[in-house]
Amino acid sequence: MKPIIIGLVMAISCFSYSQNCNYTFLGELKDFHDGTPIESATIYIKESDTYLISDFDGKFKIENLCAGTLTLTISHANCETKTVSFEINSDTFKTILIEHHIEELMEVSVIAHVDKKETKTAQETVLKEHTLKKYSALSIGDALKEVAGVSSINTGSSIVKPMINGMHSSRLIMLNNNVRLQDQDWGIEHAPNIDVNAASQISVIKGAGALAYGGDAIGGVVVVNPDRVFLKDTLFGKTTLSGQSNGRGYSANTKLNKYTKKGWFASVQGSLKQNGDFETPDYVLTNTGSNSKGFTFRGGKQNFESGFEVFYSYLNNEIGILKASHIGNIEDLVSAINSLEPLVIEDFSYDINAPKQDVTHQLAKAMYYKRFNNFGKVNLQYDYQNNQRLEYDIRVGDDRDKAALDLKLQTHTLSSDIVLDALSDYKLKFGIMGRYQNNFANPDTGVRRLIPDYDKFDFGIYATTEHSLNSKMTLDFGLRYDFNRIDAKKFYFTSRWEERGYDEDFSDLIIDDLGTQLLVNPVFDYHNFSTSAGFNYQLNEHHSFIGNYSLSSRPPNPSELFSDGLHHSAARIELGDLRLTKETSNRVSASYIYNSKQFNLTTEAFYNHINDYMYIEPTGIEQTIRGAFPVWQYLQTNAELYGIDLSVNYTINEHFNFSNKTSYTVGNDIENDRSLINIPAFNTRNSITYTNDWKQFSASLTSDWTFEQTKYPDNNFETYIASTNETVLVDISTPPSAYQLLNFYSEVTLETSDKTNLNIALSVNNLLDTNYRAYLNRLRYFADDMGRNIMLQLQYNY
Amino acid sequence: MKTIKHLFLSILSLSALVSCSSDDDAPKIVNEEEVITTVRLELTNAFGDIVVLQSQDLDGEGPDAPVYTMEGSILADTEYVGEIQFLNELENPAEDITLEVLEEALDHQVFYIYTTNNAGSTVTYTDLDSDGNPIGVATTFNSGAVSTGNTLVVQLIHEPNKTGSGVSDGDVTNANGAIDANVTFTYDVN
Numbered sequence: 009m010k011p012i013i014i015g016l017v018m019a020i021s022c023f024s025y026s027q028n029c030n031y032t033f034l035g036e037l038k039d040f041h042d043g044t045p046i047e048s049a050t051i052y053i054k055e056s057d058t059y060l061i062s063d064f065d066g067k068f069k070i071e072n073l074c075a076g077t078l079t080l081t082i083s084h085a086n087c088e089t090k091t092v093s094f095e096i097n098s099d100t101f102k103t104i105l106i107e108h109h110i111e112e113l114m115e116v117s118v119i120a121h122v123d124k125k126e127t128k129t130a131q132e133t134v135l136k137e138h139t140l141k142k143y144s145a146l147s148i149g150d151a152l153k154e155v156a157g158v159s160s161i162n163t164g165s166s167i168v169k170p171m172i173n174g175m176h177s178s179r180l181i182m183l184n185n186n187v188r189l190q191d192q193d194w195g196i197e198h199a200p201n202i203d204v205n206a207a208s209q210i211s212v213i214k215g216a217g218a219l220a221y222g223g224d225a226i227g228g229v230v231v232v233n234p235d236r237v238f239l240k241d242t243l244f245g246k247t248t249l250s251g252q253s254n255g256r257g258y259s260a261n262t263k264l265n266k267y268t269k270k271g272w273f274a275s276v277q278g279s280l281k282q283n284g285d286f287e288t289p290d291y292v293l294t295n296t297g298s299n300s301k302g303f304t305f306r307g308g309k310q311n312f313e314s315g316f317e318v319f320y321s322y323l324n325n326e327i328g329i330l331k332a333s334h335i336g337n338i339e340d341l342v343s344a345i346n347s348l349e350p351l352v353i354e355d356f357s358y359d360i361n362a363p364k365q366d367v368t369h370q371l372a373k374a375m376y377y378k379r380f381n382n383f384g385k386v387n388l389q390y391d392y393q394n395n396q397r398l399e400y401d402i403r404v405g406d407d408r409d410k411a412a413l414d415l416k417l418q419t420h421t422l423s424s425d426i427v428l429d430a431l432s433d434y435k436l437k438f439g440i441m442g443r444y445q446n447n448f449a450n451p452d453t454g455v456r457r458l459i460p461d462y463d464k465f466d467f468g469i470y471a472t473t474e475h476s477l478n479s480k481m482t483l484d485f486g487l488r489y490d491f492n493r494i495d496a497k498k499f500y501f502t503s504r505w506e507e508r509g510y511d512e513d514f515s516d517l518i519i520d521d522l523g524t525q526l527l528v529n530p531v532f533d534y535h536n537f538s539t540s541a542g543f544n545y546q547l548n549e550h551h552s553f554i555g556n557y558s559l560s561s562r563p564p565n566p567s568e569l570f571s572d573g574l575h576h577s578a579a580r581i582e583l584g585d586l587r588l589t590k591e592t593s594n595r596v597s598a599s600y601i602y603n604s605k606q607f608n609l610t611t612e613a614f615y616n617h618i619n620d621y622m623y624i625e626p627t628g629i630e631q632t633i634r635g636a637f638p639v640w641q642y643l644q645t646n647a648e649l650y651g652i653d654l655s656v657n658y659t660i661n662e663h664f665n666f667s668n669k670t671s672y673t674v675g676n677d678i679e680n681d682r683s684l685i686n687i688p689a690f691n692t693r694n695s696i697t698y699t700n701d702w703k704q705f706s707a708s709l710t711s712d713w714t715f716e717q718t719k720y721p722d723n724n725f726e727t728y729i730a731s732t733n734e735t736v737l738v739d740i741s742t743p744p745s746a747y748q749l750l751n752f753y754s755e756v757t758l759e760t761s762d763k764t765n766l767n768i769a770l771s772v773n774n775l776l777d778t779n780y781r782a783y784l785n786r787l788r789y790f791a792d793d794m795g796r797n798i799m800l801q802l803q804y805n806y
Numbered sequence: 807m808k809t810i811k812h813l814f815l816s817i818l819s820l821s822a823l824v825s826c827s828s829d830d831d832a833p834k835i836v837n838e839e840e841v842i843t844t845v846r847l848e849l850t851n852a853f854g855d856i857v858v859l860q861s862q863d864l865d866g867e868g869p870d871a872p873v874y875t876m877e878g879s880i881l882a883d884t885e886y887v888g889e890i891q892f893l894n895e896l897e898n899p900a901e902d903i904t905l906e907v908l909e910e911a912l913d914h915q916v917f918y919i920y921t922t923n924n925a926g927s928t929v930t931y932t933d934l935d936s937d938g939n940p941i942g943v944a945t946t947f948n949s950g951a952v953s954t955g956n957t958l959v960v961q962l963i964h965e966p967n968k969t970g971s972g973v974s975d976g977d978v979t980n981a982n983g984a985i986d987a988n989v990t991f992t993y994d995v996n
Contacts, residue, residue: 336964336985343982351982402984404913404964405906407839454839456867461833497833501868522835524865524896574867581867631871633842633863635988730959730990731978733921 029074033094034101037066037082046106047238049084064240082106128474128482129542129556130217131157131597131612131653135210141803142753142769145250145259145281148204152230155212156669157612157653159688162785163197165255165286165794166298166327167365170200171784172214173614174649174673174687175227178565183221183231185306185319187373187391190419190445192459194567196786200230201323201369201395203302205248205261205279208235214653215595215614216538216560219470219486220425220439223538224562226593226618234319235265237273237310242266244763246805254797255297256356257283271315274307284358285328288792289777294354295331295361300324314378321371328360333790334402337635338727341579341789342738350791362400366411370394384428384436393419407454414450415459419443433476441468447566456573459566460498467491472540482544490536492563498570499525514586534563534590554599564588568622568642574632575640578786581630583641591620591644608657614650621647623677623684626723638725638738645679649687665697674719682721689717689743689783707754717743717783744788747780749773760804767803772796837896841866842903844893845960845989849886849947857886859958861989866896872989882952882995888929888945890916892962892987904943907962911935915966916942917978919959925995926950927958931976939968940976954994962987 037046045066052059053070055078062068070078079093082104090106133155143151149160149168159171169176182189182200191201211231218229245264251257261279281300286293301324308317332350335341344351373391380386399413425439443466449457470488477483497519505511505526520527542556564584571584597614627641651673658666670692675684695710723741728734755769777796781788843864849857857880863872880886892903907914918929927950931940963983967973970980 334984336983337988339988340985402964403840404910405840449833451834451836454836456836456838457833499833499835501865503865503868503870507869520832525835527832527835630867630869631863632867633845633861633872633987633989635985637867730921730988731917731919731961733957 029072031073031075031096032099033070033073033078033096034099035062035068035070035080036101036103037062037068037084038103038105046084047240049082049106052081052083054079054081080104128484128544129554130540131214131554131556131599131614133212133655135212137208140204140207140210141248141767141801142771143204144248144261144279144801144803145252145257145799146204148200148202148207148210148232151204152210152212154669156610156655157214157651157671157673158212159671159691159784161196161686162782162787164293164296164327164330164785164787166283166296166325167197167199167329169196169198170230171688172212172228172230173616173651173653173671174675174684178562178568179225179227181222181225181229183229184321184371185232185234185373186375186389187319187371187393188222188421189371190393190417191367191369191395192397192415192417194565197329197365198367198397199325199327201325201367202232203279203300203304203321203323205263206234206277206302206304206321207232209233214612215556215597215616216558216593217486217540217542217556219472219488219538219540219558220437223468223470223488223490223536223560226560226562226591226595226616234304234306235263235275237267237271239269239271239310240267241269244806246803248801248803250799250801252283252797252799254794255283255286256358257281271309271311272307273310275305277304278302282358285356286794287356289779289795290792291349291353292356293330293791293794294350294352294357295328295359295364297358297360298325298327299360300326308375312379314376316374316376319371319373319375322368323370324366324368326360326366327364329363329365330787330790331361331363333787334363335579338579338637338738339635339729339731341740342727342729342736345739345789362402364400366398366400368394368396384426386424386426388424389422391419391421393417395419401455411450411453412455413458414453416448416450417445418448419445435474437472439468439470442466456499458571458573460496460570462494462496462566464495465491465493480546484540484542484544486540488538490534490538492534492536493531494563494566494569495529495531496566496570497527497529498572499527500572502526504572508583508585510586530569530586532563532569532586536561536563536590550602550604552601552603554597554601556595556597558595559593560595561590561592563590564622564642571642574637578640579637580626581637581639582624583639585642588622588642588644589620591618591622593618606659608655610653610655612653614652616649618647618649620644621677621684623647625685625721626725629725629727635730636727638727645677647675647677647684649673649675649684663698663700665699667695667697669693677721683719685721685723686784687717687719689746690715704757705755708752710751710753711748712751713748714746714782716746720783740789743783744781747778747782749778749780750775764804764806767801767805769799769801769803771799771801773799837898838866839894839897839901840903841894841896842892842962842987843895844891844900845962845987846891846893847960847991848889848891849880850889851881851884851886855881859991859993861991862895864895874989874991876991876993880949880993880995882949884949886947886949887932888947890943890945890960908941908943911941912937912939912968913965914941915939915963915968915973915981917959917961917963917976917981918942918945919961919976919978921957921959921990923953923956924950924958925953925956927956927995929958929976931974935968937968939974942976949995952995956993956995958991958993960987960989960991961985 047064049062081091147168149170152158152170160168213229216225243266247262259281263277265275267273279302284297286296304321306319332352375389377387395417397415398411401412421443423441428436445464468490472486474484517528519529538560540558546552569584571582595616599612602609626638628639653671656668675687691714693712697708699706751773753771758766774796844862847859857878861872894901928948930946933941933944964986966981966983
């Protein structure tokens with residue numbers, strides 16, 4: 009309130025007389041990124057040494073101007089200060105774009121003097137609502153692929169796990185409204201439980217630079233934020249309906265926000281999605297239907313001095329897994345690999361049968377902050393997450409409808425941070441976090457637990473600082489310590505315990521001997537230090553350079569420690585290792601950014617050296633009554649990943665725009681001198697967009713070209729097939745061929761009234777109905793990927 | 807000061823939260839319900855001689871390999887009545903999975919595949935499901951000529967394509983489905 013009063017007082021005192029001084033300058037401030045009006049910005053008029061404040065529509069008026077130069081310095085809580093000058097010789101109207109960092113990773117964007125991004129020196133890309141809306145009917149993993157260097161590792165089309173620079177699962181941190189997602193992220197077939205429709209913007213931070221979120225983000229951090237709250241009496245919302253040809257899917261999403269001038273806010277959002285079996289160009293992918301229900305509520309009060317927020321989110325996903333991917337033993341896998349088509353193809357259906365997943369994730373959070381004069385801001389947050397994962401396998405008899413896996417993961421987190429920002433060129437942030445997690449594996453499944461019951465305790469403490477040396481150079485530095493303890497109770501077959509040699513190293517862990525099985529109680533502690541340092545150098549308005557070094561480490565996850573048993577969909581026995589230690593990453597990155605009106609270029613290069621990198625590979629064969637199975641074991645090695653990501657945007661003329669996103673990543677196992685598995689192949693995406701002012705029409709054509717991955721480890725093995733009495737080579741390693749997909753997207757926005765509009769989007773993915781298989785799809789052994797998909801989406805904004 | 811108090815309180819409440827979580831109750835043991843640990847083929851001839859071929863893996867998916875045993879001896883050119891049994895001996899008492907196979911006969915079929923030195927041996931299905939296709943639990947087994955080192959592969963297939971070409975005659979080639987059991991018996995014909 010205070011600045012507005014000062015501004016008004018200043019404005020009233022703005023009188024200056026000279027010759028021909030009756031021109032009026034009308035200005036309009038807009039966000040450089042999305043064109044939203046910037047309200048309450050301070051406008052300093054140099055010639056008269058006076059101040060003004062922009063109104064709710066971002067407009068301001070300067071009267072009684074003389075002919076000559078008018079110099080304005082515009083500043084706003086979350087904007088870069090910008091100085092512009094105009095030659096005044098008549099009444100003038102100008103729109104001024106300012107860089108308003110609403111991508112800022114702050115819950116409260118009305119607070120002044122906070123940093124623009126979470127780290128100044130990390131490789132960070134922001135996806136906004138305008139981009140995200142294209143993915144309303146898809147998943148968050150699909151949306152993230154808009155960022156160069158982000159790919160995904162899939163199980164079919166519905167389970168999409170994001171991958172940053174070749175790393176995924178436990179090497180990424182996913183944050184939903186400042187809550188670190190705890191949803192059994194270790195599994196490749198466990199997609200993140202975030203509804204893309206609940207996100208207003210998503211930041212992708214490559215590497216572990218954002219220490220405030222954790223010290224173990226060796227791959228990167230994905231920050232999902234809800235709508236920004238602003239102080240205005242308003243009620244607005246949007247409803248999106250969409251339908252798609254492939255899978256005959258439909259979805260509905262609606263969101264309603266109510267804000268008040270006093271800072272109260274509330275928003276509700278709900279979404280429903282359903283699709284049946286997807287189709288390749290040639291056949292139906294039987295049992296690939298899915299059904300998703302999401303709901304979020306958010307409310308609270310935000311003011312400069314203090315505020316609070318409560319947030320609740322519910323997401324349920326029921327996802328069918330391709331029926332042909334259910335295999336009994338290695339012989340089935342060989343037949344599946346050798347068959348050109350899946351071995352089970354049925355007519356289209358919406359039914360979701362086993363094998364399938366049914367995952368419910370609930371998140372509740374309460375947050376409070378208070379700002380102290382000449383000190384800074386203190387945040388306090390508590391959050392609770394409940395993740396219920398049910399996996400159904402094809403079973404017989406009484407067990408037919410019983411889940412084969414039933415895990416309940418509950419997590420409580422209490423965190424607090426203090427931002428000291430009283431000094432304008434120096435900022436300090438401290439944070440502390442405590443977390444308790446409990447995993448319960450329901451024994452009623454009648455299947456031995458894949459992940460054991462455990463309690464996990466995490467404690468973290470960090471400090472980050474940011475220092476602006478001058479207007480061009482910013483430095484940042486961070487330090488973090490984490491303590492993790494995992495306390496598990498697990499049953500081992502006595503034979504497995506001995507085969508692993510645990511009877512020699514871990515005999516003190518045994519708490520009960522039940523004959524064929526042993527109950528053991530491993531308690532492991534891990535201490536991790538992480539650090540990050542970097543610079544951001546803005547040479548001039550065109551060129552800037554960013555450099556960052558980060559050290560991070562990640563303790564083994566429950567799957568890496570405790571896996572022990574047959575993985576049906578992969579026809580392999582997976583074994584964890586109690587002896588695993590943490591892995592430690594040293595990552596250096598450098599970016600060059602060029603910006604001009606016509607041409608934008610971002611080049612991001614990185615080198616990541618990881619000591620004791622945990623990975624899984626085949627180490628032998630074991631015989632069971634079902635037949636022979638390869639044994640895949642978690643091991644550690646020293647690895648390196650490096651690569652380069654390129655984003656180019658070129659405005660050809662007022663109608664045409666060309667863009668390119670290219671990324672190239674290499675992963676090597678240094679110790680064994682070979683490639684790492686599941687590293688994305690070279691990918692380049694070129695798109696040309698036509699835009700026209702008429703109804704904000706735009707149409708774009710994108711070519712998405714993925715090369716064949718030629719760098720991969722050879723994990724092929726030979727197996728004896730009893731029924732044919734021959735030994736065959738099982739080729740599970742060779743990546744599929746390169747493919748190019750054409751995608752089309754077009755939209756128009758129809759103004760339906762002053763404050764409402766209707767956006768109609770038509771898109772066609774895989775326009776040419778190309779047959780392809782992706783290296784990073786775990787079901788590539790069994791079937792082709794999706795064929796052409798025509799999607800129509802209506803979004804009504806009100 | 808207030809800040810420090812806030813922090814202190816938060817840590818305190820967290821430690822309270824942590825300390826009240828009980829970790830004393832031991833988890834319940836799971837004895838795998840559907841695992842087949844034992845495949846037993848019992849052959850009886852007209853004189854009441856019984857031959858038992860058995861493959862048993864008592865640690866299921868554990869590292870130990872299945873153990874093959876044979877009781878009795880197979881006589882040349884003799885007809886035997888064959889009866890196969892699938893057991894889960896991890897449960898106590900052992901669960902007879904053959905009953906489930908018979909209950910869901912439409913979704914199961916047992917295949918008998920000779921791979922080496924079959925010495926003219928044959929296996930004929932003698933049971934049928936409700937669609938009139940063989941199940942393969944009950945068979946007639948003809949031992950053929952005197953020979954050594956014969957191998958017989960027995961496969962239990964879940965959801966086979968029972969109408970596939972040759973499947974009802976015991977040819978596994980077009981059966982597809984998922985293999986639930988796959989054992990090899992080696993025997994001599996005396």
